[in-house]
Amino acid sequence: MASLTVEVQEKENRTVYRAEISRGSPSCFLFLIDQSGSMDDPFGGGEEGRKKSDGVADAINRLLQNLVIKCAKSEGVRDYFHVGVLGYGSTVGPAFGGSLAGRELVPISLIADHPARVEERTKKVDDGAGGLVDQTVKFPVWFDPAARGATPMCQVLKQATAILESWLAQHPSCFPPIVINITDGESTDGNPTQVASELRGLSSQDGNSLFFNVHLSSSRSDPIEFPDGGSALPDEYAQLLFHLSSALPEYMRKVAQQEGYQVTDGARGFVFNADMVSVIRFLDIGTRPSNLR
Amino acid sequence: MHVRARPYWLPKGGNPSEDYEDAYWPEGQVDREVGRFRCAVADGAAETSFSRLWAQMLVCAWGRGHLGRRHFHTKIPELQRQWLAEVTARPLPWYAEEKLRSGAFAALVGLHIADGRQANGNAWHALAVGDACLFQFREGELITSCPLTQADQFGIRPWLLSSNGGQDDEVVDYYHMPSGRWRTGDTFYLMTDALACWYLTAPADGTDLDIVTARDDPRAAATFSAWICSLRDSGGLRNDDITLLRVDVG
Numbered sequence: 001m002a003s004l005t006v007e008v009q010e011k012e013n014r015t016v017y018r019a020e021i022s023r024g025s026p027s028c029f030l031f032l033i034d035q036s037g038s039m040d041d042p043f044g045g046g047e048e049g050r051k052k053s054d055g056v057a058d059a060i061n062r063l064l065q066n067l068v069i070k071c072a073k074s075e076g077v078r079d080y081f082h083v084g085v086l087g088y089g090s091t092v093g094p095a096f097g098g099s100l101a102g103r104e105l106v107p108i109s110l111i112a113d114h115p116a117r118v119e120e121r122t123k124k125v126d127d128g129a130g131g132l133v134d135q136t137v138k139f140p141v142w143f144d145p146a147a148r149g150a151t152p153m154c155q156v157l158k159q160a161t162a163i164l165e166s167w168l169a170q171h172p173s174c175f176p177p178i179v180i181n182i183t184d185g186e187s188t189d190g191n192p193t194q195v196a197s198e199l200r201g202l203s204s205q206d207g208n209s210l211f212f213n214v215h216l217s218s219s220r221s222d223p224i225e226f227p228d229g230g231s232a233l234p235d236e237y238a239q240l241l242f243h244l245s246s247a248l249p250e251y252m253r254k255v256a257q258q259e260g261y262q263v264t265d266g267a268r269g270f271v272f273n274a275d276m277v278s279v280i281r282f283l284d285i286g287t288r289p290s291n292l293r
Numbered sequence: 294m295h296v297r298a299r300p301y302w303l304p305k306g307g308n309p310s311e312d313y314e315d316a317y318w319p320e321g322q323v324d325r326e327v328g329r330f331r332c333a334v335a336d337g338a339a340e341t342s343f344s345r346l347w348a349q350m351l352v353c354a355w356g357r358g359h360l361g362r363r364h365f366h367t368k369i370p371e372l373q374r375q376w377l378a379e380v381t382a383r384p385l386p387w388y389a390e391e392k393l394r395s396g397a398f399a400a401l402v403g404l405h406i407a408d409g410r411q412a413n414g415n416a417w418h419a420l421a422v423g424d425a426c427l428f429q430f431r432e433g434e435l436i437t438s439c440p441l442t443q444a445d446q447f448g449i450r451p452w453l454l455s456s457n458g459g460q461d462d463e464v465v466d467y468y469h470m471p472s473g474r475w476r477t478g479d480t481f482y483l484m485t486d487a488l489a490c491w492y493l494t495a496p497a498d499g500t501d502l503d504i505v506t507a508r509d510d511p512r513a514a515a516t517f518s519a520w521i522c523s524l525r526d527s528g529g530l531r532n533d534d535i536t537l538l539r540v541d542v543g
Contacts, residue, residue, distance in 0.1 A: 020532065022307055065391070072388045074343045074380075075311070112388050138387045 019206035027175035034183035035089030039147035053145035077109040088156035090149030115140035153187035184216035196244040212269030228266035245270040298323040315536040316348035318356035333403035336485040347397035355403035396457030400425040418472035424451040426489035440469040444494040487533035
């Protein structure tokens, strides 16, 4: 079974993910966010008592903000990416708030111009004299936390597959879509292996879609990031999520190495027992564009 | 001395010319007797916003003689203030405000050539920060390459001039101020990184560069564009903004 999975992965990743990402040929990110009841439990590490749902919402909002800023140029925001967020819990579907509610994949310029609200937060910055001072920064919010119901992972994967099929029909030569699933629990509507395989099997001329998984933790043990095998993972469910995850393409392995990770050629886009810090680092590496024009 | 200078430029393939973020000085062709001649090219970093404006300010400052060795550390803060005033002259959306915090960045190479009748003889000096390059050719041979000399040096993240005050404290460690002599018939090329990297990867193909840019007819720019497109299509040239300034002295 393990060797078959490796062969499939190698076949899936036969291309090199070199397509340019431009306004004429954008790529897309799709985030699948577990909104089941257990997401109201606290993270194991990091800030004491912080709910996982709150932490993930902050991480997604920060990521969207960073993507917008990355695409911002003098004349406005360039549509290098289309981005979607699907929530799954008591319901399954698009999870943007405000005027983007109900939208599946949205051009990044529309995301820039339509946050649900813009909050003001403070952050510590270098005062230039060896100390730190509070600076007020704008924090746009597109996605609010939710935690209710079960974990219908198969259903959200089917919905993601349908969305990406349509996207790829319109963008056949794009840099392949990247799907990041953030969950703390076991699928409650069946084994997601087959539908995840179908999702990874979707491809543009530049390669297969990439499917990465973040397993959130309520325990205090250290995360396992970008593993190349499932044997070190402690339970069957973690092993399943590992096997569902795409191998990191070469460019992304290099990014991970630059960020200090020890990643091997077989490293998968998977983190087990993720705390808030590792979620943010994973999202940063998993969404770093390789070839922006 | 007689100077013939001609700029060539092209935006990234697939992008409109408004997206071109390099800059060059002088803005047009030169073909005349002069006692001194100053020229420059700059490459605004694609990841930053308002980088074309920053690149333009740098080449203008060099071209007008305001950014020389003696003035560098006083002029750069002045340019940074001007840049900030210009980009914040109108209200900005939240993302533009956030992006401004990191500023704009640019590589710069400027060349100053002095006539032999001046005090220092047939001398040139230059300023180079980042990966924009200066090449000097004599009788078809490369005799100066600055600041980079090998293609593999382009893989390293270059130190660039920042539009933000406080981010250039270490610039003194990263700028180059080479100087040398020129002879009648020498050719100087100032290039932004993609074309410079191509040249240092395949210096034997430099003959093509000479042939393409030696043309002196109305179709010279079109010939250059077609040549660049063919290099991009063959995979030999990275798809980036391209700027080349050719200067012949005699």
